[in-house]
Amino acid sequence: MGPARVAATGTTGSxxxxxxxxxxxxxxxxxxxxxxxVLHYAFGVLLGVLAxxxxxxxxxxxxxxxxxxxxxxxxxxxxxxxxxxx
Numbered sequence: 503m504g505p506a507r508v509a510a511t512g513t514t515g516s517x518x519x520x521x522x523x524x525x526x527x528x529x530x531x532x533x534x535x536x537x538x539x540v541l542h543y544a545f546g547v548l549l550g551v552l553a554x555x556x557x558x559x560x561x562x563x564x565x566x567x568x569x570x571x572x573x574x575x576x577x578x579x580x581x582x583x584x585x586x587x588x
Contacts, residue, residue, distance in 0.1 A: 553561040 549561065549565065
């Protein structure tokens with residue numbers, strides 16, 4: 503049984519739970535969401551200050567380019583990593 507099935511059902515298929523408490527998973531999900539929210543909010547606030555200091559065009563282009571390259575690399579990385587895991 504694959505990891506996605508175990509995560510979706512909470513069991514390994516034989517009726518045995520995977521051993522990860524639901525509260526732990528929920529707590530990690532909430533803290534991860536809050537952490538990314540704080541990070542992106544702070545970056546957005548600082549982006550205005552950086553854009554004024556360096557001129558709007560270079561800063562906005564750099565942020566846009568970083569987002570696009572991260573999106574492109576996401577697909578290749580997500581397909582490559584499972585092949586190299588032991």
